[in-house]
Amino acid sequence: MSTFSARAWAATAEVRRAIDELPFLAELGAGTLAPEAFRHYLEQDALYLGGYARALALLAARAPDAEAAAFWAGGAQNCGVVETQLHADLLASELLGPAGPPPAASPTCLGYVSYLVATAATAPYAVAAAAVLPCYWIYAHVGERLAREARAAAGHPYRRWVATYDAEPFQLAAARARALTDAAAATSPADEPAMQAAFAVATRYELEFWRAAHAREEWAVPV
Numbered sequence: 001m002s003t004f005s006a007r008a009w010a011a012t013a014e015v016r017r018a019i020d021e022l023p024f025l026a027e028l029g030a031g032t033l034a035p036e037a038f039r040h041y042l043e044q045d046a047l048y049l050g051g052y053a054r055a056l057a058l059l060a061a062r063a064p065d066a067e068a069a070a071f072w073a074g075g076a077q078n079c080g081v082v083e084t085q086l087h088a089d090l091l092a093s094e095l096l097g098p099a100g101p102p103p104a105a106s107p108t109c110l111g112y113v114s115y116l117v118a119t120a121a122t123a124p125y126a127v128a129a130a131a132v133l134p135c136y137w138i139y140a141h142v143g144e145r146l147a148r149e150a151r152a153a154a155g156h157p158y159r160r161w162v163a164t165y166d167a168e169p170f171q172l173a174a175a176r177a178r179a180l181t182d183a184a185a186a187t188s189p190a191d192e193p194a195m196q197a198a199f200a201v202a203t204r205y206e207l208e209f210w211r212a213a214h215a216r217e218e219w220a221v222p223v
Contacts, residue, residue, distance in 0.1 A: 003178075003182040003185070004130070004181060004182050004185030004186075004192065004195060005133070005137075005178045005181055005182050007196070008130065008133075008195070008196055008199040008200070009137075011196060011199075011200065012134075012199065012200055012203045015200070015203050015204055015207055016138070016141075016203065018207055019138065019142070019203075019206060019207050019210070020142075020145070022207070022210050022211065022214070023214055024037065024041070024210045024211065024213055024214035025142060025146065025210060027214075028146060028158055028161075028162070029145070029146040029149035029150065029162075030149060030153065031150065031153045031155075031156040031157050031158060031159075033158065035095055035157075036216065037213060037214055037216060038090075038158065039091065040103075040213050040216045040217075041210070041213035042087050042090055042091050043091065043103040044103065044105065044106055044108075044109045044209070044212070044213060045087060045209075045213075046087045046088075046091075047103065047105045047109055047113070048105075048109050048112065048113055048209070049079045049080075049087070050079075050080075050113075051112075051113030051114075051116060051117055052079055052113070052116060052132070052135060053075075053076040053077075053079035053080045054076075054117050054120075055113075055116040055117050055119070055120040055128075055131075055132055056072045056073070056075045056076035056079065056120070056132060057072070057073065057076040058117070058120035058121050058128070059072045059120050059125070059128050059129060059132060060072035060073035060076065062120075062125045062128070063125065064125065064184075064187070068180050068183075071176055071177075071180060072132075072180075075136075075173065075177075078173075086160070086161070086164055090160065090161060095157055104219070104222075104223075106212055106217045106218065106219070107212075107217065107219060108205070108208045108209055108211075108212040108217055109209065109212070111205070112202075112205040112208075112209060115131070115201065115202070115205065116131055116132060116202070119131040119198060120132065123194065123198065124188065124191050124194070125184060125188075126181070126184035126185055126187075126188040126191040126195055127191055127194045127195050127198050128198075129177075129180060129181040129184045129195075130181055130184075130185075130194075130195035130196070130198040130199045130202075131198040131199070131201070131202050132177070132202070133177050133178065133181050133199060133202070134199060134202040134203045134205075134206055135202065135206065136173060136174040136177040136178075137174050137177065137178060138203065138206045139165045139170070139174070140165060140170060140171050140174035140175075142165065143162060143163075143164070143165025143166040143167075143170065143171075144165075144166050144171070146162045146166070147162050147163060147165075147166035150162040150163070181195075
């Protein structure tokens, strides 16, 4: 019998194929992505991580047992410390040039964060777990795939970013997130339709986030 995560992964095959074909990721893997696009991505992702950490903290508070609570809370801490420091280091590097004014969340970033925080705060625990899972899983998948390309390219400018998501600690965390979400699905079978929908929405946001970064998305009328 298949798990929830296997069913959700199969159901989003078309969206994930579109992710794999994104120009942003193709150029990132090849090391040819424009520094301006990577800076835009990092700035928006730094804002996103703050919201994602809040969603994980909310999920931890609603977890059914101490083990699950500890994992989600650890994920929130990792967003706030490890990944945030990675982004700060990369943004300060000479590769990306001088920083501009402090960025505001783009429409896509704000929409994704708002969706995750609202879901983590108001939906059943199992549905909230399904909503936060794509960020773990898709980054693990993309990191593993791009790492092969980055290792083959001499002087790859984005190798550190790629290596972070291909590294064993992140891959293990993604596997643990899948296992906890599958456990939640097994104990809440009535929530599966809402879980599938939440997983699909978050997967689409992953696609749109990278598309927005490549286009350097901004609000039509800045405030």
